[in-house]
Amino acid sequence: MHDAGITRLDHVFITHFHVDHVGGVPNLVASGVPIGEFIDHGQNREDSDITRHDFAAYLKAIGATPRRIIHPGDTIDLPGLKTIVLTADGEHITAIPGIKPEPNPLCATEPHWDLDDTENPRSAGFLLTYGRFRFLDLGDLTKAKEIPLVCPANLIGSVDLYLVNHHGFNLSNSKAFVDAIHPRVAIMDNGAHKAGSPEAWQTIHESPGLQDLYMLHTAEGSDAAHNSADPLIANLKGSPDGAYLKVSANADGSFSVFNSRTAQTKSYSHK
Numbered sequence: 134m135h136d137a138g139i140t141r142l143d144h145v146f147i148t149h150f151h152v153d154h155v156g157g158v159p160n161l162v163a164s165g166v167p168i169g170e171f172i173d174h175g176q177n178r179e180d181s182d183i184t185r186h187d188f189a190a191y192l193k194a195i196g197a198t199p200r201r202i203i204h205p206g207d208t209i210d211l212p213g214l215k216t217i218v219l220t221a222d223g224e225h226i227t228a229i230p231g232i233k234p235e236p237n238p239l240c241a242t243e244p245h246w247d248l249d250d251t252e253n254p255r256s257a258g259f260l261l262t263y264g265r266f267r268f269l270d271l272g273d274l275t276k277a278k279e280i281p282l283v284c285p286a287n288l289i290g291s292v293d294l295y296l297v298n299h300h301g302f303n304l305s306n307s308k309a310f311v312d313a314i315h316p317r318v319a320i321m322d323n324g325a326h327k328a329g330s331p332e333a334w335q336t337i338h339e340s341p342g343l344q345d346l347y348m349l350h351t352a353e354g355s356d357a358a359h360n361s362a363d364p365l366i367a368n369l370k371g372s373p374d375g376a377y378l379k380v381s382a383n384a385d386g387s388f389s390v391f392n393s394r395t396a397q398t399k400s401y402s403h404k
């Protein structure tokens with residue numbers, strides 16, 4: 134936030150109640166930064182002590198700050214942007230205004246995926262549109278909930294930037310989903326030893342139209358063939374942690390990705 138010159142947060146979007154998504158809220162509130170509202174999918178649905186603890190700590194931390202429970206189809210008011218909620222609490226949109234669903238030929242060969250009973254398939258996710266630029270973030274949504282968004286017809290259309298589902302775990306990132314959304318650039322927010330699965334990396338890497346797959350860390354459990362080239366990784370194995378990727382987008386659909394480790398910016402043209 135300091136680097137970006139941000140001094141207040143109008144909306145804090147909590148995808149679900151796992152510690153890597155909500156665990157920082159008490160520290161965020163304690164920092165004193167003004168916060169307009171918290172947005173989440175409602176009740177914790179996971180029957181585990183750790184998640185019950187993290188959900189309770191979240192509610193306690195936000196205190197009297199407004200909290201808004203969102204549902205598929207809801208919008209988030211951000212000047213100049215169109216932001217629509219696609220998934221929340223296991224439900225999903227049935228149509229996006231202005232998007233004509235197209236049949237998805239990959240549905241026929243996609244295996245059936247069983248639903249898991251964690252918070253992941255409950256993830257709240259959104260599509261953000263800025264002019265012709267489209268960005269998709271669906272939290273830790275798993276395959277069983279990815280498929281209804283793209284099968285039998287693709288409800289989302291194509292996106293310019295895909296924040297990779299579930300840090301690149303292979304429980305997410307089904308081929309019928311990734312190929313349908315047709316990202317130009319994907320950012321995998323994996324840890325050195327968290328997610329970044331070779332199967333998910335490969336599915337995204339070989340999806341048609343993909344120009345670059347960025348990674349937050351080298352996936353140290355994967356071989357070199359399932360890691361991106363060094364300039365596309367923010368935190369290399371052995372390098373100090375804390376480097377970030379910053380995306381700047383324009384209304385014509387062009388955008389750029391800055392890697393703070395290399396201080397290099399790579400640009401992607403308008404459509």
Ligand SMILES: [Zn+2]
Nearest residue numbers: 151153154273
């Ligand atoms: Zn997560």
Ligand SMILES: [Zn+2]
Nearest residue numbers: 151252253273
């Ligand atoms: Zn999760």
